[in-house]
Amino acid sequence: MWKFNIVATMAGAGRYRHMLEDLAPFGEFRRTEFLGVALGQVSDPLSMLETIRRERERKFYAFQDLGRIIPVERVFTFTPDTFGDLLKEMVPGFLERLAGKSFYVRLERRGHKGEIISPEIERDLDAFILAQLEARGAPGTIDFTHPEAILAVETLGDRCGLGLLTRDLMERYEVVRVG
Template sequence: MLYWNVLIKVQKHNFSPAYLLLEKLGRVYQSDFEDLLLVKVESIPQFLAECDRAFKKDAHLLNLFERIVPVTKTFDFQSQEEFETQAKEIVMDWIPMLADKKFYVRMHRIGFKDRIDRHEEETFLDLVILQELENIGKPGQIGGVDPDMIVAVETVTERAGLACWTRQDLQAYPWLGSGLLVPQ
């Protein structure tokens, strides 16, 4: 099993230059999926800052990538039930950040499409968050237009990664948003 905390979808025909750039930032793994690199970095904030510096220095580097999605929590799962249990546990830790906010859950799956339904899991996590926010008296709202927060969920076969990004994160790192806003 590859242990990663950054998922990178490379633009077609840019695999080698993307790999060379990323290996300066962390341990890079070639996945079993076309144009998909998985990276293990020591620090997500440091990774974000180093990528941002590189992209500001040479904006053409952005053309190497289709999506760059760091995640802050990862876990392995073998079933939908196991996925839901672990994902719920993670989002429950983020309830204080989501209080009184407009948010949405965005899931991208690579592999396991016959075992995990993206729409079903997004709805499941949306409802978990809404119910808990209601329970603590800090209701939230699901909203895909100009959200305060995005809960990003990435799966590559039986490994999942989750992150909670703020509007300020997406403004600071606009290249990050492209991986979170567009469903696949």
């Protein structure tokens, strides 16, 4: 499986080819089988986000075909039967940054319709993370209105990427947000 660290989605009425052309200078981006979604491998996601932010401030039409970017830190393949357990195996890598914080899990599922139920996975992972934080003596809270972080879970068929979107990251970069 090709490793990726960026999930990029097209703006609602955007043009896919233009989005890919805009992103090409930052690294390698590949089309996916899902409409308007590309996977990217870039050397410095924060530098890319900063460049996009500056260009959008300078020219209102810069990156106009780009809807969202989710930087991901953990990538794995799964089957519907293994998905929930594999997600829980990835959680320890995020616990330190979620300790004592308000957060929630957001799953953007592409593929496996009827096999993976997003709200069930989100609730289960929220509860699992809360229990893990409590056991560490650093309880967190679920907050959907103004969380300090969102654990973004992005699936594309049998591939999954997880990224932690902090409030600071989302406030600084308007393209970093969950769907």
